[in-house]
Amino acid sequence: MLLAIDCGNTNTVFSIWDGESFIGTWRTSTDWQRTADQYYVWLSTLMKFQKIDVEITDMIISSTVPRVVFNLRVLADRYFHTRPIVVGKPDCLLPVDVRVDTGTAVGPDRLVNTVAGHDLYGGNLIVVDFGTATTFDVVSEDGAYIGGVIAPGVNLSLEALHHAAAALPHVDIAKPQSVIGTNTVACMQSGVFWGYVGLVKEICARIKGERAREMKIISTGGLAPLFQQTEDLFDEFHDDLTMHGLTVIHRYNKENN
Ligand SMILES: Nc1ncnc2c1ncn2[C@@H]1O[C@H](COP(=O)(O)OP(=O)(O)OP(=O)(O)O)[C@@H](O)[C@H]1O
Ligand SMILES: CC(C)(CO)[C@@H](O)C(=O)NCCC(=O)O
Ligand SMILES: [K+]
Structure with missing residues (x-):
């Protein structure tokens, strides 16, 4: 097993x-x-x-x-x-191409998400993973990883505020009642929550513009559902996309190595 x-x-x-x-x-x-x-x-x-x-x-x-x-x-x-x-070591085969600048060591989680996305949803995808960092992986028509975006993670952004400013407390992310916060915690949650909604929308729109085509947006990671509650940001949500990708890569290596 x-x-x-x-x-x-x-x-x-x-x-x-x-x-x-x-x-x-x-x-x-x-x-x-x-x-x-x-x-x-x-x-x-x-x-x-x-x-x-x-x-x-x-x-x-x-x-x-x-x-x-x-x-x-x-x-x-x-x-x-x-x-x-x-994953990422030379003896691990990948069922998809990686088309990036030479010398770039793409995060293995992003390669795995690309493989999983392609396996489940085909090509022309944007895979958004809400982890420590929020990553956007762009998947071509034929399933290749062709680049993406790395943004600071949601919890990381809140932690950065807390660490850098003496009067800002540790705050957990939540959807604020309104945009205009009337206390410190609500102000911080608003900045990160609505800032993030904007970030996701803008980055996905610009990726689609650059690619000049429609693309399916797939999300994964613990915080994706929190954002999906509010706005229709993603076409699909998959809880364990990375785990699925690992099983696909494992099977591919068993069959081809
Ligand atoms: N509503 C929520 N509010 C705050 N945190 C949440 C909420 N829902 C899930 N989480 C957090 O999301 C995390 C799960 O995210 P995920 O596994 O995608 O990334 P991670 O483990 O934080 O990052 P990485 O994979 O980079 O180590 C958990 O640590 C959990 O605490
Ligand atoms: C961006 C993270 C931290 C997200 O987990 C990871 O994928 C990573 O360390 N990547 C290396 C750099 C890159 O993916 O281009
Ligand atoms: K993760």
């Missing part, structure tokens, strides 16, 4: 794929110092708790934090006796 790991700058998600569906998904904070033994204790405890008694034979990793890959490789080797596929 496949263990797929999506390691972002904030959170790391582990999912077990039985070939048809994910039978377990667990989330932990990303910490490059966590050892293989710690991962194993954590994972096996949660598996036992959910009565998931399966043998992990395969592993695939997407990591935006290069340092964590070492310990995840040790986990694969020591506990599952397998060699993981690591």
Whole structure:
């Protein structure tokens, strides 16, 4: 059975794929110092708790934090006796082209989202992922990653205000009642929430303009539904787009390597 790991700058998600569906998904904070033994204790405890008694034979990793890959490789080797596929490494094949400036190391999460988007929704896509950063991946007619946009993440923007200004508190994102805030928290939420709605609309419109064609907008990540509540920003929302992409890339490598 496949263990797929999506390691972002904030959170790391582990999912077990039985070939048809994910039978377990667990989330932990990303910490490059966590050892293989710690991962194993954590994972096996949660598996036992959910009565998931399966043998992990395969592993695939997407990591935006290069340092964590070492310990995840040790986990694969020591506990599952397998060699993981690591997205972005030369020996990991991708079912789509990557057309960017030479020397650019595209984030593996963006490559995985491109593959997943193409697999589920075809070509001419904008994939928007609300993680630590908010990324827009532009997918061509034939499914290639042809570039995109990186914007500061929603929570990162709120944290930046809190850190830089002595009188601004820590605030969680929420949809404000109105645009005009009548207290500090409401003012901050308004700036980030409505600023973000504008950012998403403007960037998608300009991408479509530059490409001179209609494109489908796909969203993923924890905060996408919050924005979709208000405005019709996205054509589709997919909760675990990155995990889906990892299963597609795993299958492609099994068939072609
Ligand atoms: N309504 C909400 N308000 C605040 N945070 C939310 C809300 N809904 C989801 N989240 C947050 O969204 C996050 C899930 O997002 P996601 O997994 O896409 O990115 P991440 O883990 O923050 O970033 P990365 O993948 O870059 O590490 C969770 O950490 C969760 O706390
Ligand atoms: C932009 C992030 C941080 C989003 O997770 C990640 O995809 C990344 O580190 N990318 C590297 C740079 C690039 O994608 O062009
Ligand atoms: K993510």
